[in-house]
Amino acid sequence: MNHLFQIFYKQKPAGFLYSLIVMVVLSGCASSSARSDGAPPPAALPVFKAAAMPGTTYREYNAALEGRVNVEIRPQVDGYLDKIFVDEGAYVKAGQPLFRINDRPYREQLSNTSASLAAAQANEEKAALEVSRLTPLVDNNVVSDVQLKTAKAALQAAKANVAQAEAMVGNARINLGYTVITAPVNGYIGRIPYKLGSLVGRSETQPLTLLSDVNEVYAYFSMSEVDFLQFKDKVKGNTIAEKVKQLPPVELVMPDNTIYPEKGRIETMEGQFDKTMGAVSFRAVFPNPNGLLRSGNTGKVKISESFPAALVVPQEATFELQDKIFIFTVGDSNKVVSKPIKVSGKSNAYYFVEKGVTAGESVVYTGLDRLRDGVVIQPEPMSLDSLLKVRPL
Structure with a gap:
């Protein structure tokens, strides 16, 4: 081949030089075309390291409010x-x-029973006089004791009539008072x-009306079986009653999402689950010195839970699939891997992770919609602390 080039060069020096230039240009174009047809460079995505820190999460439950005492006036x-x-x-x-x-019928009833009582008392007095009259006669054997016994029986019947009349008068007075x-x-x-x-x-x-004592207001809310089991496992105490007493003060979220100024406390829970709803009811009590809350109001009971050290992951760094929450972590060779996480609570824009990620593990922050397992990225390290300063826990 070199021999042929030499011959061609000797015979056509100018033509050979032109051909060589064309070949070099075409070779450069081919190289450029090959680079443009190849795989694109890895995507540059922000990545942070999961870290454990103290925090507080909140759980909210829909609640119906009732006065401490609700009396139907009938x-x-x-x-x-x-x-x-x-x-x-x-x-x-x-x-x-x-x-x-209107008490006129009951006043008449009282007058009627009072008259019956007076008549019964007169009959009692007459029977007593008859007994008094016959007693000495029987003692002197003037009359038989049968007459005295008969008189005494009549006296007992008269006393019974008086007692019955007194009861009727008392009942009439009660009915008159009920007016x-x-x-x-x-x-x-x-x-x-x-x-x-x-x-x-x-x-x-x-009823005529409903009278509500709202110096203190009860907030009734229900907790699912899952939440109840978590509550039972996390709160200290040997019995449910002891665990309820250990719960921190709770807040009431009003329908306009404002927080009621007075904090409440959870007092009791029902003894059994509602089979149709799979939930158990709790009762929280809130002081109501200014009468702001009334029976029939609605709201949400907000229960706090403190974590001394929990792994924090921004909600933006997660995605949901089939009722599970996933993150993308960065592994060897900057390849991403999706992992399910178990969330123990959330606060504002963050999840507190119980399982699925370890402290120091690199997690992709944004751009999750472009990722799948095994994709290579170019990590751009970011500080979780800087994010927490902008959006605190």
């Missing part, structure tokens, strides 16, 4: 509503009159569905 006697002393939403004290039922309905406790008046002149009675299904 009439004990039948009659027409004659007077309403209070208005809806008013605050009343124990013993304060609320309603009055004025008073507040059994301090609290706020609810809706009053009845108006003046309405016929009310013990057979009515709807």
Whole structure:
């Protein structure tokens, strides 16, 4: 080949030089084309090292609020509503009159039973006089003792009639007292569905009103079986009652996502699970000195959980697949590997990881949608501390 080039060069020096230049240019183009057709360089993605640090997470549970005492105010006697002393939403004290039922029939009943009592007492006095009259006669054998025994029996019957009449008078007085309905406790008046002149009675299904004592308010919420098992394992105590007492103070999140200023405490839990919902109910109590909370309000009970040292992973560095949470870690040769993690809690934009990643392991922060197992990346180290300064736990 070299011999042929020499011959060609000797015969066509100018043509050979031109051909050589063309070959060099084409060779450069081919090399450039080969580079452009090859694999692209690895993607540069931010990577941080997982680190353990103290933090606090929160769990929120939907809650329904009720006053500490909710009393249905119902009439004990039948009659027409004659007077309403209070208005809806008013605050009343124990013993304060609320309603009055027309009492004329019950006053007449009291008068009638009082007259019957007076007649019974007169008969008792007459029977006693008869016994007193016959006693000396029997002692002197003037009359037989059968008459005295008969008189004594009549006296006992008269006493029984007096006792019965007294009971009827007492019952009439009670019914007359029931015509004025008073507040059994301090609290706020609810809706009053009845108006003046309405016929009310013990057979009515709807109460006159609902009286709520809201100095303290109960928040009822349910915890799933999974959450309950975690609560049982993490909180100290030999019994459930002891564990409930060890729980920290809880917060109440209002419907507008503001935090109620007073902290509450969890007092009790139900003795068994609701089979239909797979949950168990708890009761938290919140002080309500300003009357801001009322029966029927809703909210969320917010329970805190402190971690002395837990691995922190930003939620942006995770993705979900089939109800599991995954991260991408960087292994040998900068190849990424997806790993499932077990989350023990979350706070703001972070997960507290219980299993799946170790301290110091490199985790990809963003760009997860472009990754799959085995892909090579170019790690760009970033500081987790700098991220925490911008978005604290």
